[in-house]
Amino acid sequence: MTKSSHIIELQRKHEKLSDQVEKIQSRPSADPLQIVTLKKQKLKIKEQIERMSV
Numbered sequence: 001m002t003k004s005s006h007i008i009e010l011q012r013k014h015e016k017l018s019d020q021v022e023k024i025q026s027r028p029s030a031d032p033l034q035i036v037t038l039k040k041q042k043l044k045i046k047e048q049i050e051r052m053s054v
């Protein structure tokens with residue numbers, strides 16, 4: 001896997017997590033722990049993308 005294709009894959013994962021967070025937050029019975037966990041995953045992926053983009 002090339003560096004650019006890896007970055008693209010990470011961006012897709014980040015977008016998918018964003019969609020999941022939005023979907024969960026739209027529910028009245030949203031689980032705050034699940035939201036925090038997904039947001040932490042998003043942050044880790046974002047940091048990976050930033051490190052690889054330099």
